[in-house]
Amino acid sequence: MVSSMDLLQIKGLCFDYHQTQNILKNINLNAKKGEFIGILGPNGCGKSTLIKQILGILKPFSGYVKLFNKDISHYNHKDLANMLGFLPQKSSLSMPLLVEDILYMGRYSSLENPIKGYSITDTQEIDKIASSLNIQHLKKRIALSLSGGEFQRVLLARALASNPKILLLDEPTSALDLNYALETMRLCEKLCKTIHITTIAVLHDINLAGLFCTKIFFIKGGKILYAGSPKDLFQPNILLDVYGFDCDVIDHNGYPFIIVKKEKK
Secondary structure, eight states, rough: OOOOTTEEEEEEEEEEEESSSSSSEEEEEEETOEEEEEEEEEOOOOSSHHEEEEETTTTTTTEEETTTTTGGSSSOOOOOHHHHEEEOOOOOSOOOHHHHHHHHHHHGOOOOOOOTTOHHHHHHHHHHHHTTTGGGGGGTTGGSSOEEEEHHHHHHHHHHHTTOOOEEEETTTTSSHHHHHHHHHHHHHHHHHHSEHHHHHHHHHHHHHHHSSSEEEEEEEEEEEEOOOOHOOOHHHHHHHHHOEEEEEEEETEEEEOOOSSSSO
């Protein structure tokens, strides 16, 4: 059932790159304002492809993706860019750009007049976001000189520069050490709670997802097998079904933690 609170509605979505066997099969997913949703599952199950469907990069063979109860195909690129912030799985940089140049890229969809360039409002928004992510001191740095964690925060700030309603993250912690991974997840959780951005993240770290996500979707073979809260879904039988490993699940301070067993039964 679709609620008026749903910012994102995905119904009956099917997709494949070669029109042979669907990578995504009958995907149904709704996301409400301020939710922190984790998309989890084994490699190659269709998680990143689902993110591309939400972004409008790929078009479904059947079914639909709606934002604010309107099919995304009815939005132009500028409108989508203003509603959706995206942090890609991989982002390489070869040019010696300043950090502030990268941040202003995130404001491009908000430009009222490309000839006149960015306004005082754009500068104020960039300063506000840089301050909130604690990268104000990096603005005049060459981005190539940053550490992996610093660069990840810059990319997150760029994704937030247009003040999106939905933030999409494709494996945001995969290349980070645990400290920076926790910092990234804390920042996303803060955005959900304080300014009610809906965050949808493809994640591989199950325990990080259990700490921060309010809802989990487990995908396997292009299908959503399970959907619910981490407490409901982090069960040995469910994790065995999704990932194929045996584990114990313990409760620590109200959060479920997965302890994988070294040997299979």
